[in-house]
Amino acid sequence: MTDVATAPTEASGETRPRRLALVASKGTLDGAYPPLILATTAASLGWEAGVYFTFYGLDIINERRLQKLKVAPLANPSGPVHYMPNLLGALPGATAAATAMMRKWMSDASLPTVPEFVDMARGLGVRFFACSTTMGVMGVAADDLVKGADIAGAAAFLDYAADADVQLFI
Amino acid sequence: MTDTTHDQRADATLDCSGLLCPLPVYKASLALRQLSPGQVLHLVTTDPGALEDVPAMARQTGDTLLGVERTETNQLFWIEKGPHR
Numbered sequence: 001m002t003d004v005a006t007a008p009t010e011a012s013g014e015t016r017p018r019r020l021a022l023v024a025s026k027g028t029l030d031g032a033y034p035p036l037i038l039a040t041t042a043a044s045l046g047w048e049a050g051v052y053f054t055f056y057g058l059d060i061i062n063e064r065r066l067q068k069l070k071v072a073p074l075a076n077p078s079g080p081v082h083y084m085p086n087l088l089g090a091l092p093g094a095t096a097a098a099t100a101m102m103r104k105w106m107s108d109a110s111l112p113t114v115p116e117f118v119d120m121a122r123g124l125g126v127r128f129f130a131c132s133t134t135m136g137v138m139g140v141a142a143d144d145l146v147k148g149a150d151i152a153g154a155a156a157f158l159d160y161a162a163d164a165d166v167q168l169f170i
Numbered sequence: 171m172t173d174t175t176h177d178q179r180a181d182a183t184l185d186c187s188g189l190l191c192p193l194p195v196y197k198a199s200l201a202l203r204q205l206s207p208g209q210v211l212h213l214v215t216t217d218p219g220a221l222e223d224v225p226a227m228a229r230q231t232g233d234t235l236l237g238v239e240r241t242e243t244n245q246l247f248w249i250e251k252g253p254h255r
Contacts, residue, residue, distance in 0.1 A: 005230040005231070018230070040196055041191075044195050044196045044200075044227070046199075046230060046254075047230070110190070111190060112193075120196065
């Protein structure tokens with residue numbers, strides 16, 4: 001257990017830190033946690049970590065929206081209100097109730113909130129890529145993003161991911 | 171992994187009781203950054219996942235897991251900071 005985890009580079013044979021490349025595509029409260037947990041953990045292990053936030057996933061690094069991520073109970077048989085007929089998830093207030101319940105779960109388990117996780121990840125140097133196409137399609141301005149996010153397209157992310165040891169789409 | 175009884179010295183102690191993944195690894199990593207190579211962090215957890223996570227962390231970072239102990243309620247780890255962190 002004396003060697004730090006590194007991967008050999010193609011040309012020189014020298015080693016570099018391991019790298020994690022994630023695509024975060026979901027903008028729900030429950031969908032925001034997995035990429036943030038994995039990226040934070042990777043950085044804690046001494047890896048480089050980068051997350052490409054695309055489509056609804058961009059909400060996770062949108063200052064106007066990251067405090068307001070929700071859990072959708074409709075068509076979600078595993079959600080916090082799974083014991084109710086799923087169709088009731090369409091009722092007014094059902095999304096708010098499921099969201100409140102999940103927030104309580106997280107808080108009771110001492111898990112950080114999404115904004116706290118975003119800060120933790122940034123503090124460890126996790127790289128945030130904001131999908132420029134999503135910004136254009138959904139009308140997100142550069143000022144809406146959390147500080148330190150790089151606006152980038154697919155080619156830039158693939159260039160980063162090509163040198164990654166672990167790549168996941170979430 | 172073997173359970174061993176330890177009379178380990180520790181240069182710092184971190185109690186992560188009640189915390190779930192990824193917090194024990196995250197906090198242990200921050201604590202280890204404050205130490206010098208060769209110094210030992212004593213980590214206390216209650217998340218059963220830590221029994222797999224902490225050895226995995228040590229494999230990835232080059233830290234040395236000097237010892238693991240399980241009590242009825244806790245997992246105890248002694249982690250020596252490696253030279254590469």
